Amino acid sequence: MSANGKRKLKLQVQMTIDGFVGGPNGEQDWMNMNWDNRNMNYINELTDSVDTILLGRKMTEGFVSYWTSVKPDSPEYAFARKMVDKPKFVFTKTLDKSDWINTKLAKGNLVEEVNNLKQQPGKGIIVYGGATFVSSLIKYNLIDEYHLFINPAAIGKGISIFKEINKNFNLKLVNSVSFDCGIVMNHYEPVKNN
Numbered sequence: 001m002s003a004n005g006k007r008k009l010k011l012q013v014q015m016t017i018d019g020f021v022g023g024p025n026g027e028q029d030w031m032n033m034n035w036d037n038r039n040m041n042y043i044n045e046l047t048d049s050v051d052t053i054l055l056g057r058k059m060t061e062g063f064v065s066y067w068t069s070v071k072p073d074s075p076e077y078a079f080a081r082k083m084v085d086k087p088k089f090v091f092t093k094t095l096d097k098s099d100w101i102n103t104k105l106a107k108g109n110l111v112e113e114v115n116n117l118k119q120q121p122g123k124g125i126i127v128y129g130g131a132t133f134v135s136s137l138i139k140y141n142l143i144d145e146y147h148l149f150i151n152p153a154a155i156g157k158g159i160s161i162f163k164e165i166n167k168n169f170n171l172k173l174v175n176s177v178s179f180d181c182g183i184v185m186n187h188y189e190p191v192k193n194n
Contacts, residue, residue: 009125091107
């Protein structure tokens with residue numbers, strides 16, 4: 001929880017060095033997944049600092065089906081359990097019910113729904129995507145921490161999460177960690193403009 005008593009909303013996202021989270025059709029073949037223990041330790045610490053996951057509707061099906069299909073003999077199993085067991089809120093205008101495990105629908109005003117979740121007791125909240133949903137969170141200044149995993153790849157064009165930023169959108173660097181696989185994780189927080 002932050003100093004003002006609100007839970008922090010944290011974004012964790014992989015992106016290219018030229019600022020895209022996916023190719024023009026959502027391709028992610030540029031992602032470097034040759035991670036070592038340091039990468040996974042950082043991800044685990046970030047994941048353990050939250051107890052709620054936010055997702056956009058378009059990303060939810062792939063996210064939930066992937067993590068629920070991880071088998072107990074997989075090295076990903078312990079992490080997969082965290083993804084399955086943590087409560088998830090899916091932001092949607094089109095769904096009327098959720099068939100996904102530990103998942104509730106958020107159908108109201110985005111700003112009101114997120115601020116309501118931030119006021120509830122508990123650890124932080126994390127958002128993984130999708131890109132349109134994250135863009136909306138950025139547009140309304142709802143993200144408190146940006147954990148950007150910058151991959152050593154440039155794709156020239158693609159999907160950006162910073163396409164609807166407000167004027168004078170500035171971030172301050174809190175921490176930067178480079179990993180042996182070439183990924184650099186930059187942790188930013190918004191600069192509050194008066």
